[in-house]
Amino acid sequence: MAKVLKASERMKIPRVAMAEQPASERARCFMEVNRGLASEQAVLEATRCLQCKQPDCIDGCPVGVDIPGFVRAVAEGDLPRAADILYAANVLPGITGRVCPQETQCEVRCILGKKHQPLAVGYLERFVADWAREHRNEVVERAQPTGRRVAVVGSGPAGLTCAGELARRGHEVTVFEALHRPGGVLVYGIPEFRLPKVIVDMEVAKLMELGVRVECNVVVGQTHTIQQLMGDEGYHAVFIANGAGLPRFQGIPGENLKGVYSANEYLTRVNLMGAYQGEDAATPVLRGRGVVVVGGGNTAMDAVRTGRRLGADPATLVYRRSEAEMPARVEEVHHAREEGIVFRMLTNPVEVLGDEKGWVRAVRCQQMGLGEPDASGRRSPVPIPGSEFEIDCQVFVEAVGTRANPLLTQSTPELKLDRWGQIKVDERGMTNLPGVFAGGDIVRGGATVILAMGDGKRAASAIHDWFGCASGG
């Protein structure tokens, strides 16, 4: 269906724009912001791809998706082939198509981006995954069983990816999830308006069709230990992907007032426990006219946009550096601004102030200036004396990072950790314990969904090799 275009003609096609729910409406509800591409849009966008002989974009993808391959199939209108190519490298494309930072991975390497706008790889990925979810229901062919059993600890992006890749190779995989619902950060952390839970549920269901078993409410380290899994429970290998763990607090006065949350708690109450459904939800969340969130990452952005949707006016984001240093995705910052989030950069909270009954009434902040570059290469923020001021709020959310969860590692003292309590692994992703692999945030600290998936994929290959099976497959 695509007629052959010259490169110069392709260059003239502008990058597709994603349809969005209007900012004024979405600031009041949790429906997904991005509406997806129509098929004509997707095909036209796909024809922009230059089909480079040596595509750089693939190297930018932590799971190595054959980007020109699936994009070409889209351009040719062959969506089943596009889906096959995509799923061959990525078991969760409906998720990565929504939450990956393509602008720093594949799209940043796109040759089109040198003179024009890069190809919208993420939008196309999402388009194909959504098409596959709605139109494909053929029975997945299961691989010949190998008789090898693998326990995967945690059902977040690293665990699910590893499980899918192993199941495809015929290994028997059980995923243990501590919470009552599979998905990890995809269901407790990332809000509905960025990643609808139904997408996660369907991607998990696909993995189950491949033969993956998921057991919820199993807290490895408490319910079972690694030794038990490798011993009595009869697993031949374990992949630990139990996530980042404990939220950090800034350590400022007033953090235990009522109305102060970690971003993890705030988002978990709203997302996993469904407090966004209204004041009648079984799990409550405190709402306020004023919500202040501290942090500059995607989690902070998710929290402040959640606060806005729960009725905050204003919902304010405070960050101690300038906007250029914010680690959050540009798209999220842009969306947040459209939704009326108030950004107060170079601002650092120094105290949470309460009323006489122990409820948050304001947060006292300090204005910062930019000093010399610090270890991260970013100019370090320096307090400006006498610049303190208050922002009125009833809810204060801290999104300032996490530290390693000790539950599993304490119960497995032989496991080698780094000085932050994260698990040490070799280049294959194996820990110092034979047959025990690890990946995702428990190895990296706080990182992204796609890096965790990359770890899961790498570990699956390494486990396959460890079993003495030929690589690949």
Place this chain on the structure above:
Amino acid sequence: MHIIRSATWLAPLVRKLVVEAPRVAARHQPGHFVIVRGTRDGERIPLTIADSDAESGTITLVIQMAGATTERLCALCAGDSLVDVAGPLGRPTEIEAFGHVVLVGGGVGTAVIYPQAGALKALGNRVTGVIGGRSRPYVILEEELGKICDAVHPCTDDGSHGFHGFVTQRLAQLLDAEPPVDAVITAGPVLMMKAVAEVTRGRGIRTIASLNPVMVDGTGMCGGCRVTVGGEQKFACVDGPEFDAHLVSFDELQDRLGAYRTHELRARERLALDPEHKCRLERARVEIESEPRRAS
């Protein structure tokens, strides 16, 4: 799904559920808790494991009807089920050869000290129980503790059973009498635990309190259960739930427990209008009458 093998009333608003949870039962030690969800749209709540039987694969939960979620759980009967039981969670009680240990339980807190009593006794400790309630029917597990402890002292606020007064008053008497007390472990309402800590502080007796803050995940992920102990922030789910009572900021804990009071009141009002729930609760209540009353 976790089938409820039996459901009985221990006190007017306190229900005991024996629930199938083989993995939890196999790993349970005193001090552990579980996170429970009764129904698919329900809240996650932490409950102490009062007892377990690895052989039959069951754990015992003791639930005080306090809010909508616990009221729903209390309306469950044998044959019903809980959708989610995750655990065992928390650090187990540090069971040592203390010498003479006094366990102080108030209300459903008595269900927390019950498994501790057995483990402490097994290690050769002299174990004394001091358990309290508003009036006679509110004193729970007296008979069970009586089989384990060297002595059990029931206390009631109205004097209808045992010692007339608070558990702390009875505790103070014991501390002044023979044999000397080497350690105190307490579980119950925050204000009671605070008072226990005050009674033992001046006497320099090691005192451990089992805390009950608001929790969501129970695995360290949310930080909602943070408590201040000795000026430091601790997460009750992974660092506790038991801490040195002399270092715990009980006032802060009590205040934080009130964060959702208005939500809870509204939730109970809504629940009161639910005819299906009313019917279930009625069924659970009728079962009291058909069960033989326990001697106490």
